[in-house]
Amino acid sequence: MRERDLSECGYTEGIPYWDWTHDADSVSAFKRAKIFDPKTGFGRTGFPEGDNSTASCVENGPYAGMQMNIPEPHCLRRSFNLTSEMPGNWTSAVVKRIMDYPDYINFWNNTERMHTLVIEDGLCSLSLSHSGIPMITYIVLLEFFVHHSQVDRLWTLWQGRNETRIWDYGGNTVQNVTTNTATLGDPMRFLGLAEDRPVESLMDTLSNGLCYRYDDEDTN
Incomplete structure (x- = not known):
């Protein structure tokens, strides 16, 4: 859907991915990642750099001074919530x-943990309500989309290592419930942004309206 919407604005390329394994040597390496470069990336944090309660507005890069509207009008803020141990979780x-797991459930569980550490624990965008209560809003993160492209990339590459994996799927359908009740027939609801589709129609990146591949660099 995002690629479709971007095409309506004249963007004709695919959605890039952020391979954060290249930025996992240390906290300082993560902060110096090319994706945060002011000239070639999204820009760095605000100055002075703060935590979730004191982060300043982003002042460099293409989104310097950008105003956001969810949940209330505010400037784009970015903060790093990294401890020294955290980058070691996405090397x-x-x-x-994770790629060596033979079944989807184990692959998914471990990928989900890594995903949470990178985007939710390691990197946050801060919104501040009129009442002064900080509200973390991940969905407005510009990095959110290229990060999820990396997650999709890993899943696609994992599928490609065994032809039986293209239909390997499962998990819970209710948050915080561990019962594996998910099926390929479950509907994916897009709330009017696109036509609802069953999971099985989106399992193959080369069919049912999808047509893309990822490179397999550094995942062996």
Whole structure:
């Protein structure tokens, strides 16, 4: 849907992915990642750099001074919530271990944990309500989309390593419930943004209206 919407604005390329394994050596390496470069990326944090309660407005890069409207009008803020141990959770070695799982449930559970550490725990966009209560709003993160392209990339590459995996799917359908009740026939509801579709229609990136591949660099 995002690629479709971008095409309506004249963007004709695909959605890039952010391979954060290249930025996992340390906290400082993560902060120096090319994706945050002011000239070639999304820009860095605000100055002075603060935590979730004191982060300043982003002042450099293409989105410097950008105003957001959810949940209330505010400037775009970015903060890093990294501890020294956290980057070790998304190294190429960790990704390799996850890619070696033979079944979807284990692949999914471990990928989900890594995803949460990168985008929710490691990187936040701060919204401040009129009451002064900080509200973390991940959906407005510009990095959100290229990060999720990386997650999609890993899943697609994992599928491609065994032809039986294209239909390997499962998990819970209710948050915080561990019963694996998900099926390929479950509907994906897009709330009017696109036509609702069953999961099985989107399992293959080369069919049912999808047509894309990812490179397999550094995931072996």
